[in-house]
Amino acid sequence: MRRISMLTGLVSSVMAAPAMAQGTLELVGTPHNGGTGFQPAATELARDLQWLDGMLLVIITAICLLVVGLLIFALVRFNQKRNPNPKSFTHNSPLEIAWTIGPIAILVLIGAYSLPVLFKQQEIPEGDVVVKVTGYQWYWGYEYVGTDLAYDSYMIGAPATGGDNRMTPEVSAQLQEAGYTDSEFLLATDSAVVVPVGATVVMQVTGADVIHSWTIPAFGVKQDAVPGRIAELWFRPEREGVYFGQCSELCGISHAYMPITVKVVSQEVYDAWLAASQEDGGYVDVRQFLAAS
Template sequence: MASFRAAAVAGLGALSLPSFALAQALETVGAPEPRGTEHQFAATNIARDMQWLDHMILIIITAIVIFVTALLLYIIARYNRKANPVPATFTHNSPLEVAWTIVPILILVFIGSFSLPALFTQQEIPQADITIKVTGNQWYWSYEYPDVKVSEDETLKFDAFRIDGAMKIDDPAAGWGDDQPMAPAQVMNDVAVKKLAYYGYKKEDFLLATDNAVVIPVGKTIVMQITGADVIHGWVMPAFGVQQSAVPGRLGQLWFTAEREGVYFGQCTTLCGKDHAYMPITVKVVSQAAYDAWVAQASSTGNLRLASN
């Protein structure tokens, strides 16, 4: 796998376009926003169901909190020692006890009538148009397209590393050579910005973007088979509404159908060591024609870059 990645990076120099023009002109659709409090754009039916369910439950629990708070304030005002010096002597109230048993049951049944179908939709894996194998490593992701052959015995495989100032780019077309400027991995500076731009990203994508992205066609059913190579990781794409633990020795699955072209970012969400916070995921959703061209290019030359939209 490492040798294929090296070949893929080396193959970048064969392209005639300058490095900065190699970027896929895709809109960034799924990404965290500074001080954001809402969900990311829902790019799948799974994400839409999840977000609708979240909003519906928020309304219910807000109403419950308001009701209970109002009831507490009323009781404090009506039955404090000054307002009610002689307390009542009854020990129970059967209609009230029945009500506060039945009403929560009805609320839970109502929530379950929406949440269980959403859960079944996530967990019932459909027939895949494209299957992708995902392996979590400390601290990067490895991908394999088992149905895409690059040779008689090899399938399309690549690693995806975060882009930062410490990344060494071997493409001679970059013009940096062996003495290219380097910077600390988690520091945003001009070096990091230039390396992000080389891969077609903006500075706002720092610590979100990876050198190689998962490329999938819009509107197709994608099934991902996920495992871990060392410790437990978590493959999560918020805009798709999917999450799956990558457990060594076990194979987990998730599926989605992306409905909008663009760039989507995710992160590992399971504490996996010192660089857990710097283990991003990048998915690019493209047209079927662009995907077919990418597959042909990657299979024949090892070049994993998207040349144009």
């Protein structure tokens, strides 16, 4: 029993290690071996989407079981051995009415639950924080609307940060310096979007060269960044932490190397970080303000 307790404690320590990488901020939704399903939902939008996915899975499973059951019944009941003389009728009005009304009812049910979720995503509220995000080959640019703050965000290990998209001792040192571990390679960026917990955040998304796509799975948001157009998405994070996403539109040879990092902090930390970043003229590591809070 004691050995089991020691083993459990060791496993818990290993799993908790990434969460300590950013000090008081937990790393949320990082991939791990054998992992399946969604990232933990950190917004109302993400919870709605995950619930809708579960409901659709139940409906689809029921339909598949019904169809397979009917096929098996037909094979057993109407095979040539049991029915050497097949029936000659061509119509069955009740059956035809049933298989017409049934799918219509299912589609109406799905629409009744999915359309409100879609409308909630598309009806953009007034933002407490508004950030313009621009996709480039292959990095992201962020501008905090109404402030003097703008900066670019590159993957740690990308050519712009001195790497060549491969894990090397130099890249490992950069990750450690930024508060990450080697496990966050291909996820961590040299700067991040910083937003306050509980605030309504509106992202104005566009592209500078080709189509990109800005997404954070834990927030339930994804929006194409189309050159010449500005689209919007919104979210209201409910949990402090570090969240990861990826460009989700094939945009060229280094498409796989333009991740997204969002750090959700308290309002006090955000205010201090924003003031310091504007004064400095660019991104300031938010961890120093977390340590002081």
